[in-house]
Amino acid sequence: MQQAAAPKISFVSLGCPKALVDSERIITRLRAEGYELARKHDGADLVIVNTCGFLDSAKQESLAAIGEAMAANGKVIVTGCMGAEPEQIEAAYPGVLSITGPQQYESVLDAVHRARPALHNPHLDLVPPQGVRLTPRHYAYLKISEGCNNRCSFCIIPKLRGDLASRPAADVLREAEKLVAAGVKELLVISQDTSAYGVDLKYAESPWKDRSVRAKFLDLANELGELGAWVRLHYVYPYPHVDEVIGLMADGKVLPYLDIPFQHASPDVLKLMKRPAAQDKTLDRIKRWREICPDLSLRSTFIVGFPGETERDFEFLLDWLDEAEIDRLGAFKYEPVAGAPSNALEDQIPDEVKQERWNRLMARQQAISARRLKRKVGTRQQVIIDEIGPTVAKGRSKADAPEIDGAVYLSSRRPLRIGEIVTAKIDRADAYDLHGTVAGF
Numbered sequence: 001m002q003q004a005a006a007p008k009i010s011f012v013s014l015g016c017p018k019a020l021v022d023s024e025r026i027i028t029r030l031r032a033e034g035y036e037l038a039r040k041h042d043g044a045d046l047v048i049v050n051t052c053g054f055l056d057s058a059k060q061e062s063l064a065a066i067g068e069a070m071a072a073n074g075k076v077i078v079t080g081c082m083g084a085e086p087e088q089i090e091a092a093y094p095g096v097l098s099i100t101g102p103q104q105y106e107s108v109l110d111a112v113h114r115a116r117p118a119l120h121n122p123h124l125d126l127v128p129p130q131g132v133r134l135t136p137r138h139y140a141y142l143k144i145s146e147g148c149n150n151r152c153s154f155c156i157i158p159k160l161r162g163d164l165a166s167r168p169a170a171d172v173l174r175e176a177e178k179l180v181a182a183g184v185k186e187l188l189v190i191s192q193d194t195s196a197y198g199v200d201l202k203y204a205e206s207p208w209k210d211r212s213v214r215a216k217f218l219d220l221a222n223e224l225g226e227l228g229a230w231v232r233l234h235y236v237y238p239y240p241h242v243d244e245v246i247g248l249m250a251d252g253k254v255l256p257y258l259d260i261p262f263q264h265a266s267p268d269v270l271k272l273m274k275r276p277a278a279q280d281k282t283l284d285r286i287k288r289w290r291e292i293c294p295d296l297s298l299r300s301t302f303i304v305g306f307p308g309e310t311e312r313d314f315e316f317l318l319d320w321l322d323e324a325e326i327d328r329l330g331a332f333k334y335e336p337v338a339g340a341p342s343n344a345l346e347d348q349i350p351d352e353v354k355q356e357r358w359n360r361l362m363a364r365q366q367a368i369s370a371r372r373l374k375r376k377v378g379t380r381q382q383v384i385i386d387e388i389g390p391t392v393a394k395g396r397s398k399a400d401a402p403e404i405d406g407a408v409y410l411s412s413r414r415p416l417r418i419g420e421i422v423t424a425k426i427d428r429a430d431a432y433d434l435h436g437t438v439a440g441f
């Protein structure tokens, strides 16, 4: 008897790593039910578009992706952040089958079942226990909470995703352990506000192995550090208790890397932004962190041209950067987001001023980055291999997160494998990347 073909779904995942995790969960469920993934919209039974609604430019990108899917296929299900405000999508594409907001996995699956029921084939019910991941096999994002209790004036994420909802520590640890057992070498801890983890649970304990673990940033980081993989902490706000985690970095339990989205340095702008943990002692703390853990790399993002940012505020930021020596930096020109309170602020900054400040910020950062990287020439660094090229391999040191930071380009006497961690001697540095030779396997 000829077997019916499994329904094929083409999947588009847009937006941040948090949206990527949502996509992975949906795909895992679909694969468990016997659906297959298609490479192209054309010929697939359905298209799912996981949208991003963070900035207006991201919304445009999402609408364009929906338009492409409608033109190439016609059966389209939309989910994700932009789906939380469906009016714009409905107006542009009234034929879309279903629109849901972020984390509404069940509704997405219901819509898929309605449009194209799954095959009942027990042989297809085979999904690896760690789920299906969209990142390469050797690293994985680990989402520890959803939502956010802060109310930054430029951001609508709490409106889209609600208040902070943390996962119990044992739940996170079980997922992390499965990932490591499946070959993951690096866990990237993400959330909207990682250092606030567990506040909503009142730091409740949950049973893990022979002990109980509190849903607390430090306790979770400590336990993750026991699993034998690199642990990288993203979206950490500098609340006072972050100081404690630096000790874990100095002990080699978690990577000496902190991704702190400072967004600005000027106290006046931070106040207008309503940023959490905005306080003037940050420079002193960074200094202390580097005394405790000299290898610490700091990554941050900044917004230039926020309403009310004066030339003095901006220069304050440039000077602050010089002092803080932020290793890795992403900069954005302020963009009003529909529904964000900052739209109503006075003194919006003209586009040409935003551009000019952005250029100056990037030039300053390039000099800082080059200076910081130069100090690494002659040292030995552990490098995780991401790509193999014909002559050199591309990897990352402990100071580089995938996708957003720099790279280490390596030559090697013997072939390298993706996901392998090697020791490299650093021969030279440029503005953002390092170059070296493999010195140990």
Ligand code: SF4
Pocket: 148, 149, 150, 151, 152, 155, 156, 157, 158, 192, 193, 276
């Ligand atoms: S911390 Fe601020 S910017 Fe980040 S998600 Fe929460 S409200 Fe938005």
